[in-house]
Amino acid sequence: MAALAALAHKAWSARRLLVLLLMPLALLPLVFVLPPKEGRCLFVVLLMAVYWCTEALPLAVTALLPIILFPFLGILPSNKVCSQYFLDTNFLFLSGLIMASAIEEWNLHRRIALKVLMFVGVQPARLILGMMVTTSFLSMWLSNTASTAMMLPIASAILKSLFGQKEPPKDLSQEHEENAAAVRRNGLHMVPMEMQFLASTEGRGHAEEAEAQLDLPADPVEEEEYRKNVWKGFLISIPYSASIGGTATLTGTAPNLILLGQLKSFFPQCDVVNFGSWFIFAFPLMVLFLLVGWLWITFLYVGIRLRGWRKKKSELQTHAEDKARAVIQEEFQNLGPTKFAEQAVFILFCAFAVLLFSRDPKFIPGWASFFTPGFISDAVTGVTIVIILFFFPSQRPSLKWWFDFKAPITETEPLLSWKKAQETVPWNIILLLGGGFAMAKGCEESGLSAWIGGQLHPLEHVPPTLAVLLITVVISFFTEFASNTATIIIFLPILAELAIRLRVHPLYLMIPGTVGCSYAFMLPVSTPPNSIAFASGHLLVKDMVRTGLLMNLMGVLLLSLAINTWAQSIFQLGTFPDWVHTHEANITAPPPTLANDTVRTL
Incomplete structure (x- = not known):
């Protein structure tokens, strides 16, 4: 028995290596059972899906497998595979990441966050709203991991001012290491300044904070439960709003860019999705979801208040709120006056957003109409702005310097150095x-997309509205256990073929699938922000499950509402577009139902 237990323990410790070696053997029959080219492509797709879900290899390393497997298996030549790794969509995303680096370099995001918190006030419900609004806004432009890593220490400092040092003890260095490990596991970068914020508030005035503790009413047990609930509400709202905020812009999260890239691969003539049209669709959805999520979190954690607590607001409670307000103001003042570099980055950031939005907003002619059609894309716009970051001076230029021969001769530092970007x-x-x-290109040219479409014929009679609901539910729960990027890579080709089978606009299914894969709220392992919040030690798995389950369901319902209302006019979802036929011409076995030009009513 002991030997069996030891063997099981060894197998578990070597699980990634076992998956790496055994999974190709387990999937090998697909090559012989299915049509040759389709079977080989499905072998690669499922192998990558398993590696992504189990992280047998790092996610980025698994993404390199098509460069090896597609040419060797005769699916795609090397030049076609390698060219997919640097489409213009990748450069749009890269420009967003570089802009985020400049924002973090000069602490512009921190100034914005503290300014919003100063505006909303320090009552728990209003502070949670301020945290959610700030985090979601930052997550529209920064990574959701960086936004969460920044806001959690600020929330901890404010909570300590409200409740004193009564939170469960946790070593600061341990918390920093856990947060950093959670970030590194997902290949993203930390924001070092944000951890310094928590360190700076940790040892500040313990005696004063003890005086500022909220005094307990007659029943200290119930009040202690309330205090814990408020603490949990703060911490859980931040990762949730980071995930929601990332859906509002094309550059906010990777799945949005994958949708754009796969659209260009499957349907080259589709031009209805760009930064502007996506923002018009997704921003109202984000605002609605944030409002509903705030009401739910406030009801669950802050709304359960004691009757005696409501009647009397003690002097110590008032002092605690003043203390929290003072912490926010002090940290804002510590940033000092707005620097020239902050102003420059802010102006370039606004130009970045405005130019992307106005390039081709669809409802009116954009500025790209002044150029040859098809020459200017979102990638051109984004890269143009971020290149300025690498030469624009971080210090205010002065004409006097040129004529003052005694002035020190120093090279002017740009807003962002390439070393920092690296x-x-x-x-x-x-x-x-x-x-x-x-992967999408391989599915298309191997005929796997058409083969998958042929297997979906039992779903042809499913009402499209019900199909959207089911797809969003399945994907939002699937992504609880897998990377949202890997999830959408796997599902998008299937959704495209299903839409053709259902005779509906492909975006009618692909957009809900894309947004839905960012709605992962139930488990600590679902997203890096959830992992970082859970690593604080104040949240239990059951807290995330009971809060996240309803968040998932609310997200699904709001997404279904959006795709069936204002998205219809933005993306012309009520039609079956002509550009779908280009895709039909490229696949080896178009489904026979495509001969029928009847359009399903949404």
Whole structure:
């Protein structure tokens, strides 16, 4: 028995290596059972899916497998595979990452966050709202991991001012290491300044904080439960709003860019999705979801208040709120006056957003209409702005310097150095995007997409509205256990073929699938933000499950509402577009139902 237990323990410790070696053997029959080219492509797709879900290899390394397997298996030549790793979509995402690095370099995101918190006030419900609004806004432009890593220490400092040092003790260095490990596991970068914030508030005025503790009413047990609930509400709202905020812009999260890239692969003539049209669709959805999520979290954690607590607001409670307000103001003042570099980055950031939005907003002619059609893309716009970061001076230029021969001669530092960009930009995400695009190209040219479409014929009679609901539910729960990037890479080709089978606009299914894979709220392992919040030690798995289950369901319902209302006019979802026929011409066995031009009513 002991030997069996030891063997099982060894097998578990070597599980990644076992998956890496045994999975190709387990999937090998597909090559012989299915049609030759389709079977070989499905072998690669499922192998990558398993490696992504189990992390037998790092995610970015798994994304490189098509470069080896597609040419060797005769699916795609090397030049077609490698070109997928640097499409213009990758450069759009890269420009967003570089802009985020400049924002973090000059602490512009920190100034924005503290300013919002100063505005909303320090009552728990209002502070949670401020945390959620700030985190979601930052997550639209920064990675959701960096946004969470920044906001959690700020939330901890405010909570300590409200409740004193009564939270469960946790070593600061241990918390920093756990947060950093959670970030590194997902290949993203830390924001070192944010951890310094927590360190700076940890040892500040313990005696004063003890005085500022909220005094307990007659029943200290119930009050202690309330205090824990408020603490949990703060911490759980931050990763959730980071995940929601990332859906609002094309550059906010990788799945949005994968949708754009796979659209260009499957349907080259589709031009209805760009930064502007996506923002018009996704931003109202984000605002609605944030509002509903705030109401739910506030009801669950802050709304359960004691009757005696409501009647009397003690002097110590008032002092605690003043203390929390003072902490926010002090940290804002510590940033000092707004620097020239912050102003420059802010102006370039606004130009980045405005130019991307106005390039081709669809409802009115954009500025790209002044150029040859098809020449200007979102990637051109993004890269144009971020290149300025590498030469624009971080110090205010002065004419006097040129005529003052005694002035020190020093080289002016730009807003962002390439060394800093190398250190902070998560380059592995670019490879992950490329791997997804290569997989989509292989599915299309091997005929696997058409073969999958042929297997979906039992779903032809499913009402499209019900199909959207089912797809979003399945994907949002699937992504609880797998990377959202890997999830959408796997599902998008299937959704494209299913849409053709259902005779509906492909985006009618692909957009809900893309947004739904960011709605992972139930488990600590679902997303890096969830992992970082859970590593604080104040949340239990059951807290995330009971809060996240309803968040998942609310997200599914709101997404279904959005795709059936305002998205219809933005993306022309009520039609079966002509550009679908280009895809039909490229696949080896178009489904027979495509001969029928009847359009399903949404």
